Amino acid sequence: MAQKLAFLLALQVLAASAAVTSFTFGQDIDYPPYASKNATTGELTGFGVELVKAMNAHCSATLNITVVETRWSNCWSSAGGGTLGALLEDGTLDACMTYTHTQGIRNDYADFSYGILDVNKAAGLLTLLENGMPKLDGHSDLNGKTIVDVGGWAPTADGLDFVTNKCLNQKYSSNYTLVVGNGNDEAMTMLRNGSADAMFVYADQAKNYQCDGSTVAAWDCALWQGFGTEYAYVQTGQFGYVVNGTTLALSKKGSGVPEAINSCLAEVMATEAYYDACVKYDLVDSCYANSFFPSSGIVIHEYNKETDEHAGDCSSGYCPCPSTSTPTTQTSLATGLSIKALMGATLSFLVAVLL
Numbered sequence: 219m220a221q222k223l224a225f226l227l228a229l230q231v232l233a234a235s236a237a238v239t240s241f242t243f244g245q246d247i248d249y250p251p252y253a254s255k256n257a258t259t260g261e262l263t264g265f266g267v268e269l270v271k272a273m274n275a276h277c278s279a280t281l282n283i284t285v286v287e288t289r290w291s292n293c294w295s296s297a298g299g300g301t302l303g304a305l306l307e308d309g310t311l312d313a314c315m316t317y318t319h320t321q322g323i324r325n326d327y328a329d330f331s332y333g334i335l336d337v338n339k340a341a342g343l344l345t346l347l348e349n350g351m352p353k354l355d356g357h358s359d360l361n362g363k364t365i366v367d368v369g370g371w372a373p374t375a376d377g378l379d380f381v382t383n384k385c386l387n388q389k390y391s392s393n394y395t396l397v398v399g400n401g402n403d404e405a406m407t408m409l410r411n412g413s414a415d416a417m418f419v420y421a422d423q424a425k426n427y428q429c430d431g432s433t434v435a436a437w438d439c440a441l442w443q444g445f446g447t448e449y450a451y452v453q454t455g456q457f458g459y460v461v462n463g464t465t466l467a468l469s470k471k472g473s474g475v476p477e478a479i480n481s482c483l484a485e486v487m488a489t490e491a492y493y494d495a496c497v498k499y500d501l502v503d504s505c506y507a508n509s510f511f512p513s514s515g516i517v518i519h520e521y522n523k524e525t526d527e528h529a530g531d532c533s534s535g536y537c538p539c540p541s542t543s544t545p546t547t548q549t550s551l552a553t554g555l556s557i558k559a560l561m562g563a564t565l566s567f568l569v570a571v572l573l
């Protein structure tokens with residue numbers, strides 16, 4: 219009895235001294251609906267902040283996460299192929315929010331928490347339209363082309379080697395030139411002024427950069443006008459570059475932040491509050507479904523579809539795969555190329571079988 223009491227007392231002391239772990243997480247404000255700033259109240263908002271609020275409420279006995287505004291470059295920089303930003307490096311920030319868990323370079327310097335969105339944060343290729351037709355079409359293997367990557371953002375520049383042309387189901391040629399724009403606006407400027415034939419970018423970026431005044435537009439709204447008339451995606455649904463979807467925390471390697479928050483995160487992601495957050499930010503088809511999600515009828519956004527699932531023309535902003543039957547010069551050239559490509563694929567298949 220005395221032993222039991224002593225044990226219980228010891229437990230209580232432990233519980234009382236197991237102080238709440240406090241973390242400071244950073245986010246920038248130019249990544250709606252994941253990370254932005256309410257234009258009316260000036261408060262940080264977005265899917266990441268919403269989950270932090272739910273976690274602080276659900277795990278108030280153990281966790282207290284404070285979210286602060288920072289520039290993404292303090293978290294992750296594309297300098298020298300990619301490296302940790304200064305404020306994560308020096309510990310001012312414990313983590314940065316809403317980073318995609320990519321393959322490649324980020325894993326050398328950073329740890330990621332569990333995903334807060336499913337593994338469907340697709341990449342795509344954006345190109346200019348001329349009379350409604352893409353300047354670089356969905357069959358291009360990028361041979362001899364110049365591609366601009368968005369510096370500091372996923373998909374990282376090394377990501378193109380992981381993804382597949384979704385019209386031909388082939389890897390791209392390795393003979394392309396990669397250039398890097400400093401952020402989405404500069405990359406878009408380079409696409410528009412002809413410094414690049416296509417931009418390798420999140421498949422939902424153009425949609426999310428259409429300004430509606432509800433959040434602070436920390437980017438150049440005018441630059442992103444003309445989606446579906448001046449520019450469009452010729453590829454979407456490119457996933458090969460990811461390990462997990464959007465995460466709550468990207469932290470310095472070995473810092474232990476994911477380990478400290480993952481169990482609370484997993485608990486919150488099983489609640490109705492998680493489903494409500496998915497609805498609020500129009501991310502239901504990107505969320506990890508739990509028991510509060512409807513079992514059918516979830517609408518899939520165009521940006522979450524494969525290229526060959528787009529129909530019609532490019533005016534939606536998402537071009538379908540080029541037709542191989544229309545007898546114009548341009549298309550027959552594309553057909554010729556795709557037949558060559560198919561022959562190449564068959565050959566490599568035969569070689570693979572023979573080996």
Ligand SMILES: *[C@@H]1O[C@H](CO)[C@@H](O)[C@H](O)[C@H]1NC(C)=O
Binds near residue numbers: 238283284
């Ligand atoms: C959480 O941390 C912040 C910043 O240190 C502090 O202002 C706040 O009172 C803390 N909240 C709780 C519930 O401990």
Ligand SMILES: *[C@@H]1O[C@H](CO)[C@@H](O)[C@H](O)[C@H]1NC(C)=O
Binds near residue numbers: 332333334462463
């Ligand atoms: C990806 O995120 C999900 C949901 O949070 C988690 O269950 C899973 O363990 C994560 N996978 C990796 C490799 O981190």
Ligand SMILES: *[C@@H]1O[C@H](CO)[C@@H](O)[C@H](O)[C@H]1NC(C)=O
Binds near residue numbers: 361362363393395
């Ligand atoms: C590689 O691309 C360059 C243009 O950047 C082109 O001149 C060259 O012919 C291409 N090489 C091959 C093997 O296709």
Ligand SMILES: *[C@@H]1O[C@H](CO)[C@@H](O)[C@H](O)[C@H]1NC(C)=O
Binds near residue numbers: 408413
């Ligand atoms: C295109 O835009 C980029 C980024 O602003 C700039 O560095 C480059 O000089 C421009 N090129 C041309 C041809 O205007």
Ligand SMILES: *[C@@H]1O[C@H](CO)[C@@H](O)[C@H](O)[C@H]1NC(C)=O
Binds near residue numbers: 256257433
């Ligand atoms: C901004 O805050 C106001 C006031 O709380 C709220 O009504 C509105 O829905 C918020 N807007 C966004 C985009 O979160």
